[in-house]
Amino acid sequence: MATTKKISGYRINFTTDTLIMNYKFYAASQQYGSPEYNLVKSITKDFPNLTVSVQAGREVTTANKNKRMTYENMKKHIEAYENSADLLDVFETVKALSKPLANPHKFVADWFRAQFPDYAAVPTFKDNKLFVLPKKPEEPNPKVYKFKKTKEAS
Known part of the structure; x- marks a missing residue:
């Protein structure tokens, strides 16, 4: 008895x-x-009148919260x-602390969102100045242990 392989990756409308x-079936x-x-x-x-359409892949249904968060x-x-000088010093420190983590960008982005919770909103100025107190990362930061550590070179 011959076995047939089930072929998937297409549908007819x-x-x-x-x-x-899908693109794999098309290839x-x-x-x-x-x-x-x-x-x-x-x-x-x-069905000679069928037109062929290739779909690129899965549609993204949720917005990427890190889009443009470079x-x-x-x-x-x-x-x-x-006080950008103080804030940039803390920013560079947070970037340095994120280096040994498996996802350093997520760590920095989480700090940035905690530091500037209303970064996407229109800023309000007080005395024509925009000022925020820097939140320094705690040593050791409890959030560090939620991330996977990368393997150290032996």
């Missing part, structure tokens, strides 16, 4: 007369003689404050 494939269907090639060939033979953009935001 008969209301729009469209053969929809496999471009190889002559592959099971995907033979399947697409037989489908297009049975070190450079954080630095530009900090430089807007009157």
